[in-house]
Amino acid sequence: MKNSSNHRLAQLALQNTPVILFVVVFVVFGLLSPRFFALQTFETILKQASYIGIVAIGMTFVILTAGIDLSVGSNMYVSATVAGLVMQDFNAPVWLGLLVCLAVGVIFGGVNAFLITKVKIIPFIATLGTMVAGKGVGLLFSRSIQIPFPDSVLELGSSRLFGLVPLPIVIFVGVAIIAHLVLTMTPIGRQIYAVGNDAEAAKKAGLNVGRVLATVYIVSGLMAALGGFVSVAQQGVVHPGFGEGYEFSAIAATVLGGTSLFGGVGSVLPGTLLGAVLIQMIQTGLIFTKVDIYIQPLITAAIIFAAVLLDAFRNIQLQKLRRRNIRVEKGAPAAANAGD
Amino acid sequence: MSDVILSFENIEKSFFGVRVLKEITLGVPRGKVLGLVGENGAGKSTLMNLMGGVHAPDGGQMLLDSKPYAPRTPSDANDAGIAFIHQELNLFTNLSIAENIFIDGFPRMRWLPLLNRRHMRARTQQFLDAVELDVAPDTLVEKLSPGERQLAEIAKALSFDARIIIFDEPTTSLTARETERLFRLIDRLRSDGASIIYISHILPDVLRLADEIAVLRDGELVAHGQTSEFTINRMISLMVGRAIEQLYPERSAAPTATPVLEVQGVSQRGIVEAIDFTLHKGEILGVFGLMGSGRSELARILFGLDDHERGQISVAGKPYARPSARRSIDAGMAFVTENRRDEGLLMDISIAENIGLVALPHYAAASAGAVKEGRYYDQIGGVAESLAIKSGNIRQQAVKTLSGGNQQKTVIGKWLLDKPSVLIVDEPTRGVDVGAKYEIYSILNDLAADGAGILFISSELEELMGVCDRMLVMSNGEIQAVFDRSAFDKERILRAAFRENG
CATH class of the missing domain: 3.40.50.300 (P-loop containing nucleotide triphosphate hydrolases)
Structure with missing residues (x-):
């Protein structure tokens, strides 16, 4: 290392990208538009970030194992459609509707898990397939017609806990806390990190890698369904295009939150929570600062791209540190383990 | 209790028809250090992989405490109290030392499905003390030096009460100080009653550590005895002493x-x-x-x-x-890599295309970049013939269907088309x-004669x-x-x- 203090600073920046990005974006938009600092604005951002955030939490589980779930958008559509139909056609109460929604999401995730762990299809292709198939199944149920949710759901979606915090935000934060506890404090959570770090070593250590992978895709399915329900509870209807492109937003939120696409590195708290809010903040901020509506997607994409670039950069740095040394330099400690 | 903790009896193992281990009969002494030496490819790693549950023997059997021992997976070996410290360590760098140690059996809290971190920390601290690794149990493995990682791996071996610990070239990435510390630890593990198998190319280390030494050559056990019977000279002669x-x-x-x-x-x-x-x-x-x-x-x-x-x-x-x-x-220049499967060949495409790959740009027509097929395939055919690659149709047969020797000739062939000077x-x-070896030597010989x-x-x-x-x-x-x-x-x-x- 020629310049170790610079190096350490770079390292620190690489490790805390989400927080730095968050602060920078917040301050920049605030300076450009003072209204941006209003509490009301922040509440709106959080509320709109909640459903993508919930989906992104599930996505975080998957990406931590170096996998990907492209089917979450379709999953949101199918599970919300089935729930809407159950409530509309059978007059099912809201709690039953929610339960059906979550059950469909779990089954959807279970199909992904089966394809990936038993049929051994790589996650990208498996979930690309279920993304298309899932959408088809949803349209089969809905016949491409809008499915309205009962008013009671809409009321629930706009209600506040203790008349203070909007319910979607409460659910989002609650789910984030539970997910954080699962990832950091339970055996399966730590095993998810282990599998993402080195699946081969995990096998050698006696872990049931298939079970760990199945778990993350089922969790992702469950979160997609819950996120979908929370979203529809704010809009009132499931339109035929519902969920399209959400897989991209969820992946982007996860990566912006500092979770590495190479697996093993990342967090829900603060990571994905920040990432989801950050994406929504950028979109809201661009509207506030009256940026040309056709430029807006480009800016959003540029920021996401920068985050992915940083992730790749971080990985290259790590690999350099891990490069094996075969010579024992006198006096200097060898930097990596050897193998032939 | 007998003096032998684990014994190999007439162990046979072949890979792809090549006998790697030939009727190995060897006892691993209880509570002692057995040094295992031999040239590359003598069969040391294969023998240890049988013990570690990575491979199964083709013939013969292993006895652990005089009872048949046939591990099918590395975890079977762990359960039997056998730990294998590989050259390449198997630790999760993104987790803490404590998490690495308990990864396949986390202690939980009594009423909640959460990790009992306090218990993990306390237990890990004991193991870290035992290996004299002076870092906190919650330290991430990525923050450790190679030597410290190795100690962490040994701590993990202690956690499942390993009775036999295999070290495979443990000092290759260690500094002199770390090596010295490892040796002290091995001495102490032995005095605590563990049985140790120490594999190394560094013969003075083997002499210093081992109580008994076993020498393998070409898959056969050529010598086994007390360390006092060996000198470095004798070990080297034993390792190489075969007629050509x-x-x-x-x-x-x-x-x-x-x-x-x-x-x-x-x-x-x-x-x-x-x-x-x-x-x-x-x-x-x-x-x-x-x-x-x-x-x-x-x-x-x-x-x-x-x-x-x-x-x-x-x-x-x-x-x-x-x-x-x-x-x-x-x-x-041309380079035939060590690892032909990963680096040298495209396994699914034809022999002809593999041979033509490197020289392809030279056969492009000047105007459109299209390949002049006629001359291209004529030349490739010539190369394949000179290499005597045994195949049906070189333009259709995929490389993966060839034998190892013929694959290797294909790798060499792809450089011949370009007539390298180095x-x-x-x-x-x-x-x-x-047989294929002889042909490869001949090809190299001919190339040198042609001026390469x-x-x-x-x-x-x-x-x-x-x-x-x-x-x-x-x-x-x-x-x-x-x-x-x-x-x-x-x-x-x-x-x-x-x-x-x-």
Whole structure:
């Protein structure tokens, strides 16, 4: 290392990208538009970030194992459609509707898990397939017609806990806390990190890698369904295009939150929570600062791209540190383990 | 209790029809250190992999405490109290030491499904104390040095009460201080009653640590006894002492004095240091070294696949500053890699296309970049014929259907089309049967006779002695000695490779 203090600073920046990005974006938009600092604005951002955030939490589980779930958008559509139909056609109460929604999401995730762990299809292709198939199944149920949710759901979606915090935000934060506890404090959570770090070593250590992978895709399915329900509870209807492109937003939120696409590195708290809010903040901020509506997607994409670039950069740095040394330099400690 | 904790009885193992272990019968002494030595490929790792549950023997049996022992997975071996400290450590760098130790059996809290971190920490601290690793149990493994990681791995072995601990080349990435600490730990583990198998190429270390020594050669146990019966000289003679069975083609031409590849002071921190040599037209120059000596890494640097910090490489008298694989090829260099499956061949496409791959740009028509098929396939056919690749239709048959020897010939063939002036071959005969070996030697011989300079890297000393004009011996990333063909002497060369020439 020629310049170790610079190096350490770079390292620190690489490790805390989400927080730095968050602060920078917040301050920049605030300076450009003072209204941006209003509490009301922040509440709106959080509320709109909640459903993508919930989906992104599930996505975080998957990406931590170096996998990907492209089917979450379709999953949101199918599970919300089935729930809407159950409530509309059978007059099912809201709690039953929610339960059906979550059950469909779990089954959807279970199909992904089966394809990936038993049929051994790589996650990208498996979930690309279920993304298309899932959408088809949803349209089969809905016949491409809008499915309205009962008013009671809409009321629930706009209600506040203790008349203070909007319910979607409460659910989002609650789910984030539970997910954080699962990832950091339970055996399966730590095993998810282990599998993402080195699946081969995990096998050698006696872990049931298939079970760990199945778990993350089922969790992702469950979160997609819950996120979908929370979203529809704010809009009132499931339109035929519902969920399209959400897989991209969820992946982007996860990566912006500092979770590495190479697996093993990342967090829900603060990571994905920040990432989801950050994406929504950028979109809201661009509207506030009256940026040309056709430029807006480009800016959003540029920021996401920068985050992915940083992730790749971080990985290259790590690999350099891990490069094996075969010579024992006198006096200097060898930097990596050897193998032939 | 008998003096033997684990015994191998008539163990047989073959890979792809090659016998790797031949009727091995060996007892691992209880509560002692058994040093296991042998040349590369003598069967040491295979024997240990049988113990560790990585492979199953084809014949014979293992007895653990006089009871049959047949592990099917590494976790079976762990459950039986056998820990295998691999050269490449199996730790999760993104987790803490404590999490690594408990990864497949986390302690939980009484009422909640959460980890009992306090219990984990306390237990881990005990193991860390036992291995004298002075870091907190919650330290992430990525923050540890290679030596500390190894101690963490040993701590993990202690956590499941390992009774037999296998160390495979444990000191290759350690500093002198870390090595000394490891040796003290091994001594202490032994006095605590653990049985230890210590595999190493560093013979003085084996003499210092082991109570008993076993020597393997070509899959056979050639000696086993008390350490007092052994000297370094005796171990080396035992390891190599076989009559040459393989035949080598006569060298058909003598090397010239024209340099084709000049290497001056090439260094890369932690990899190679001050490499100097000259390869001449028509010469076959051998590079010998033990595992981890830097021989393959040097080849990658020379060909421009990896960087070097200092030094100069000249091809045909012309130096080039920033080597890259493409530039090396343009300068007339060719590289047959050690790992043909991953690096050298496209397994699913045809033999002809693989052979044509490197030279393809030269067969493009000037105007549109389309390949002139007629001449292209004529030339490829010529190469395949000269290599005597045994196949049906070279334009249709995929490379993966070929035998190892014929695959290797295909790899060499793809460079022949380009008529290289410098050919680097790294372990070209690994996993190849005797007949195909002879053919590969002949091809190298013919190429040298046609004026190419050949750098022949191998861990098989005998083939280098049979084929080369000169030999460089590498160890610790440096050239330790250079031998002319007339001065080839197995013991002297091995001594140089083991750095026992002082």
